[in-house]
Amino acid sequence: xxxxxxxxWPWYVAGPLIGLTVPLLLLLGNKSFGISSSLRHIxxxxxxxxxxxxxxxxxxxxxxxxxxxxxxxxxxxxGQLLADPQxxxxxxxxxxxxxxxxxxxxxxxxxxxxxxxETLFTARGFIMMVVGGFLVGFGTRYAGGCTSGHxxxxxxxxxxxxxxxxCCFMAGGFITTWxxxxxxxxx
Amino acid sequence: MPSSINxxxxxFVKQIPDTDSEIRSVNTVIxxxxxxxxxxxxxxxxxxxxxxxxxxxxxxEVISWFRIQEMFRLENFHMYGVIxxxxxxxxxSVWLIKKFRARSVEGEAIQPEPRRMNKxxxxxxxxxxxxxxITGACPGPLFAQIGxxxxxxxxxxxSAVAGTWVYGLIRNRLPH
Numbered sequence: 001x002x003x004x005x006x007x008x009w010p011w012y013v014a015g016p017l018i019g020l021t022v023p024l025l026l027l028l029g030n031k032s033f034g035i036s037s038s039l040r041h042i043x044x045x046x047x048x049x050x051x052x053x054x055x056x057x058x059x060x061x062x063x064x065x066x067x068x069x070x071x072x073x074x075x076x077x078x079g080q081l082l083a084d085p086q087x088x089x090x091x092x093x094x095x096x097x098x099x100x101x102x103x104x105x106x107x108x109x110x111x112x113x114x115x116x117x118e119t120l121f122t123a124r125g126f127i128m129m130v131v132g133g134f135l136v137g138f139g140t141r142y143a144g145g146c147t148s149g150h151x152x153x154x155x156x157x158x159x160x161x162x163x164x165x166x167c168c169f170m171a172g173g174f175i176t177t178w179x180x181x182x183x184x185x186x187x
Numbered sequence: 188m189p190s191s192i193n194x195x196x197x198x199f200v201k202q203i204p205d206t207d208s209e210i211r212s213v214n215t216v217i218x219x220x221x222x223x224x225x226x227x228x229x230x231x232x233x234x235x236x237x238x239x240x241x242x243x244x245x246x247x248e249v250i251s252w253f254r255i256q257e258m259f260r261l262e263n264f265h266m267y268g269v270i271x272x273x274x275x276x277x278x279x280s281v282w283l284i285k286k287f288r289a290r291s292v293e294g295e296a297i298q299p300e301p302r303r304m305n306k307x308x309x310x311x312x313x314x315x316x317x318x319x320x321i322t323g324a325c326p327g328p329l330f331a332q333i334g335x336x337x338x339x340x341x342x343x344x345x346s347a348v349a350g351t352w353v354y355g356l357i358r359n360r361l362p363h
Contacts, residue, residue: 008247008248009243011247011264011268011272012268014246014247015268015269015270015271015272015276016273016276018240018243018244018247018269018273019274019275019276019277019280020280021239022277022281023277023283023284026284026299027289027291028232028233028236028291028292029292029295030296030298031233032208032209032211032300035325035327036325036351037210038326039348039350040210043348043351043352049352049356051352051355053354053356053358054355056210056213061210061211063230064233066231066233068326068327068330069234069237070238070239070240071240071244071327071330071331072330072331072334073237073241073334074240074242074243074244074245074331075242075244075245075330075331075332075333075335076334077238077241077242078242078331078334078335082245083335088248088253090257090263091262093260097260106253109245109248109252109254109332109337110250110252110323110335110337110339111253114252115252115343116339117339120339120342127321128322129339129342130343131321132317132318132321132322132343133318133342133347133349133350134346134347134349134350135317135321136319136324136343136347136350137347137348137349137352138318138351138354139312139314139315139316140311140315141207141350141355142311142354142361143307143308143311143312143315144206144209144305144308145209145302146326146327147319147325147327148325148326149209151274152273153277156277156278156280156281157299157301159301159302160302160304161303161304161308164304164308164309164312165308165311165312166312168311168313168315168316169315169316171312172312172314172315172317172319173319173320174259174320175317176316176317177256177259178260180317180321181320181321
């Protein structure tokens with residue numbers, strides 16, 4: 001049983017369970033699933049700096065911070081108790097493609113060749129962690145949601161703005177992966 | 188009065204109404220009964236829900252930069268299967284909740300906030316897409332990655348907080 005749980009879970013098991021987060025939060029307290037708003041609450045709580053966008057009572061939304069705290073704990077539990085000892089299995093096309101950029105370490109789901117304290121101050125590491133992270137935070141709030149808030153919760157609720165947002169997430173990702181990322185990975 | 192919190196201090200730049208549907212207490216005039224005047228301990232259930240979701244993110248390998256690359260390079264169906272089946276289950280659940288007018292455990296009518304259309308959905312969506320492909324992570328997986336021991340992701344997360352903060356700072360100058 002534990003051995004089975006330690007393997008990566010197939011999409012048809014994990015996907016529907018992820019989808020159940022939507023009714024779970026609605027039934028627990030009429031909460032709409034969405035993670036990126038936690039970043040706004042952190043700003044409102046820690047450095048509102050008289051910016052009108054951060055002038056609201058974040059304590060009324062504290063459930064969201066408990067939820068992301070849980071996601072962090074879930075990461076610890078899965079990493080400590082349910083970790084897969086095998087390297088990450090990827091498609092042959094990807095491993096061939098990445099080998100050309102010197103990315104060969106599959107021991108972690110976050111590739112150590114790119115994302116590590118040692119690479120943080122290289123051009124490639126800085127762009128991929130600091131610039132990339134900035135775009136995630138800026139873009140999700142500009143769009144009013146992320147993969148969870150728009151792509152899962154919004155689409156579940158048949159919201160047209162969420163469908164448009166999801167198409168734009170994918171478009172931005174495809175353009176970046178095919179046209180921009182090769183230049184960054186070469187650095 | 189969604190824009191009520193935004194009135195005030197800048198007189199030169201037009202104030203753009205808050206289009207963020209995710210912050211209920213900002214959006215609704217009649218504040219919902221939940222989350223108000225409840226002890227902090229009542230939020231433990233959301234912590235548990237987060238743990239459930241965090242474990243799923245890790246075991247589905249949604250937090251893997253490699254899986255996100257495979258998705259955008261069209262080399263693996265996995266991520267499409269995860270997101271697609273999650274949306275299918277979510278849709279069915281919301282439909283059932285609405286059909287049977289289900290109430291939350293606190294007795295409140297369940298009413299997801301409608302999303303408001305604005306240009307930010309397009310521009311912000313494209314910008315997030317760029318960041319998603321580079322970092323291989325959306326906000327949820329950032330928290331889960333840190334949990335699994337990829338401590339350097341703390342930098343990416345702090346940078347995402349900074350991005351949100353800068354958006355808040357300059358949003359009145361951006362097209363919405």
